[in-house]
Amino acid sequence: MATTAKIEVRDKNPVAALQTFLAQVLEDEYVAGVLAPRHLNDNGALMPTLVTDPAMLDRVDPLAPAFPFNAAKTLVKLTNGEMVNKVAAVLKPCEIRAFVELVKLNQGNMDNALLIGVDCLGSFGNTEYLNYVKDADPIASSQEFARAALAGEESPGGTPIAKACMACEHPSAVQADLSIGLVGLDIDDHLVVSAHTARGEGLLSRLGLPDVAEAPSRAKAMAELVKKRTAFRDKMFEETNEATASVEKLARYLSGCVNCYNCRVACPVCYCKECVFVTDVFDHKPWQYLDWAGNKGMLKMPTDTVFYHLTRLAHMSTACVGCGQCSNACPNDIPVMELFRTVAARTQAAFGYEAGKSTDDAPPLSVFQEKEFSEVTGGVD
Amino acid sequence: MEEFEPTIVAFVCNWCTYTAADLAGTARMTQFPNVRLIRMMCTGMVDPKYVIKALLAGADAVLISGCHPGDCHYINGNYKARRRVKLLQEILTGFGIDTRRVKLTWVGASEGNEFAETVNHLVNEIRELGPIETRELMVV
Ligand code: SF4
Ligand code: SF4
Ligand code: FES
Numbered sequence: 376m377a378t379t380a381k382i383e384v385r386d387k388n389p390v391a392a393l394q395t396f397l398a399q400v401l402e403d404e405y406v407a408g409v410l411a412p413r414h415l416n417d418n419g420a421l422m423p424t425l426v427t428d429p430a431m432l433d434r435v436d437p438l439a440p441a442f443p444f445n446a447a448k449t450l451v452k453l454t455n456g457e458m459v460n461k462v463a464a465v466l467k468p469c470e471i472r473a474f475v476e477l478v479k480l481n482q483g484n485m486d487n488a489l490l491i492g493v494d495c496l497g498s499f500g501n502t503e504y505l506n507y508v509k510d511a512d513p514i515a516s517s518q519e520f521a522r523a524a525l526a527g528e529e530s531p532g533g534t535p536i537a538k539a540c541m542a543c544e545h546p547s548a549v550q551a552d553l554s555i556g557l558v559g560l561d562i563d564d565h566l567v568v569s570a571h572t573a574r575g576e577g578l579l580s581r582l583g584l585p586d587v588a589e590a591p592s593r594a595k596a597m598a599e600l601v602k603k604r605t606a607f608r609d610k611m612f613e614e615t616n617e618a619t620a621s622v623e624k625l626a627r628y629l630s631g632c633v634n635c636y637n638c639r640v641a642c643p644v645c646y647c648k649e650c651v652f653v654t655d656v657f658d659h660k661p662w663q664y665l666d667w668a669g670n671k672g673m674l675k676m677p678t679d680t681v682f683y684h685l686t687r688l689a690h691m692s693t694a695c696v697g698c699g700q701c702s703n704a705c706p707n708d709i710p711v712m713e714l715f716r717t718v719a720a721r722t723q724a725a726f727g728y729e730a731g732k733s734t735d736d737a738p739p740l741s742v743f744q745e746k747e748f749s750e751v752t753g754g755v756d
Numbered sequence: 757m758e759e760f761e762p763t764i765v766a767f768v769c770n771w772c773t774y775t776a777a778d779l780a781g782t783a784r785m786t787q788f789p790n791v792r793l794i795r796m797m798c799t800g801m802v803d804p805k806y807v808i809k810a811l812l813a814g815a816d817a818v819l820i821s822g823c824h825p826g827d828c829h830y831i832n833g834n835y836k837a838r839r840r841v842k843l844l845q846e847i848l849t850g851f852g853i854d855t856r857r858v859k860l861t862w863v864g865a866s867e868g869n870e871f872a873e874t875v876n877h878l879v880n881e882i883r884e885l886g887p888i889e890t891r892e893l894m895v896v
Contacts (some may be wrong), residue, residue: 621852
């Protein structure tokens, strides 16, 4: 059973309470730095920032409904290699789940990180977020957003959160060492922090925060949130399946794609160091294009578009955590998250695998059994 | 309209199915001529994108055939191939590509007969299934 402690909130300022909590974490010296979302200036722009001096926590804002990119990739840079000291990382649940996948792909190192997850109430797309903050104080806007989202508002400030977030059935980070709870609580009164691992327990007990019992309101509100999001997700799967039910429909779905590959650059679990689609494997010769055009009387340029997306699905769909950064990055508003998640649900189910759930489950394409999937070989093992 | 004749691209392992195909030929076994053989060193090196490319380019089916379980010359390439075929079937079926269009079989070096049967069976199956959508459609 997880130990849960209370983070007192003063002056109706939960972000300040989280900053104080992170200052305590730094002062404890188990970690040498904290990676956390921090506003770069007063216009709201926010990036994961590695903070070592508690005085620099002033603009750190774990409640910001912003998600510039999936910081699991940043944490890879901060943990992959020999380290004397650990870093703590304040992440969204989908960032933690992506990091879990990257650890299994030997790109990130769990031993060097202390993961602090925060309940996620959803985020805006990058441009929507800056519009939401406009000229207001960014931290005050985040708190306002959190209050509205916790009260069940669908579009706080008139802007809907990203579709990936509406379809996300993992709003809390149970894979983290520590998780900070907001859902089901009055965040102007207190927040909770729970430890899920031995080192999380250790840190929490050293910080000496008051213990608190899990409020029944929290479990209930969490169940309701998950239910709402799951329903949205399932409807999205249905609609996407329908919209891509044939190759012709799939090509139509992707017809705005300009092969910029932003979706895979933004994808935390697209794990290849160099994508084959940018290598000379795809530097075709002029005569090849003419040949291909000759086959059907024409050839769409650039080529290798549906081919790219299908190949990407073969690479990452079993690891897709549904973070939606692919859609956030697409300059042509192609609903790629919907497509990738829909296929991912199929492939992960086929292998009885859930991306990001645990470092104990091996990625499906990294293992095999002597007898399995005999339907693939016509019933012969 | 001309009667539909499927085009099948087959990725076959050098150590077993390729030899079996050779045997089927030299022993003059009867088999349909619809298959284009591509010789690989192991089924474990059939990259999913080879299969995807073939199907997008209008191949009506892809056959991957290699050594029986336990016989792979690289120990477990065929087991890995089986997971990849499972993965491909799951991805492609959602886009209307029937799982029968991606087939994996085990055919040992001495099984010329088996190879001819596999080909004939697959050709008949795909004749029944009809042409793949990408035969007419330009998708890249
Ligand atoms: S495919 Fe899209 S939703 Fe899935 S992990 Fe990658 S960026 Fe996130
Ligand atoms: S980001 Fe959008 S346009 Fe760019 S490759 Fe991906 S789907 Fe295509
Ligand atoms: S060597 Fe034949 S399948 Fe691996």
